Amino acid sequence: MRVPSGAGAHRWLGLLPAALWLLIFFLLPVGLVFLMSFAERGPYGGVRWTFGLENYRRAIDPFYLPVYGRSLLLATATTVLCLLISYPIASYIALRADPKWKRLLLMLSVLPFWTSFLLRTYAWMFVLRTEGFLNTLLIKLGVIESPISWLLYSDVAVLIGQVYGELPFMILPLYVALERVDVRLIEAAMDLGANRMQVFWRVLLPLTRPGIVTAVVLVFIPSLGAFLAPDLLGGAKSAVLGTVIQNQFVQRNQPMGAALSVLLILIVLGLLRAASRVARAAEKR
Secondary structure, X not given: OOOOHHHHHHHHHHHHHHHHXXXXXXXXXXXXXXXXXXXXXXXXEOEEOOOOOHHHHHHOOHHHHHHHHHHHHHHHHHHHHHHHHHHHHHHHHHHXXXXXXXXXXXXXXXXXXXXXXXHHXXXXXXXXXXXXXXXXXXXXXXXXXXXXXXXXOOHHHHHHHHHHHHHHHHHHHHHHHHHOOOHHHHHHHHHOOOOHHHHHHHHHHHHOHHHHHHXXXXXXXXXXOOOHHHHHHHHHHOOOHHHHHHHHHHOOOHXXXXXXXXXXXXXXXXXXXXXXXXXXXXXXX
């Protein structure tokens, strides 16, 4: 049935606010960053609109390879740890928890969303510093004699902050995927002689694979461009792509920061494309 022109016009008018929002707050800023990535830094900082590829040549310089490697390693470690921690939590809430406690447990799992990520990062600084809660507790318990100095301003501290910050993004998609699993399939597998490990590998994991892919994407991509936790918890020792981009803009080298940002966007788009293919392949099985 053909939609009348009046109804079609009203439909497009309904989409207009969302389209304007995307244009003003997404497409225009990204377009500006893309154009700026081809510009040059002025003699006193700022942008000189002389276009070239020098920024991209510098961005792929071997000098930045350790930064790319550390960023990928941090994002991968954060994603793996979040998955290992979140899957049992989401599985318990979705499949085993008493229905009257499900909402409370789900609310507690997303409770960190109620406070600023900056405040939570500062809280971890107070916990991990030399005179902080963790060192004080370990000394009082007699586990250590002197404070552990490497807890803060280290890759370990960055990883702790990242996992804590990204954990809710992993729990929620996994919970949604596990909530859709028919419990009778698990009971049937166990009746046929499958143990818990076999039920997990042959029943739960295939059924929740799309949710796992979604959760991994939601955690890996923000972790790849993270700068707050590496900057505050890692200090100068934990230079990742996000902190390097931030430093370029702070030093008024906006073109170089824009080029690194464009490369990060391209990496993210490539990962999203790969995740989409994996998700489609999982749905066909």
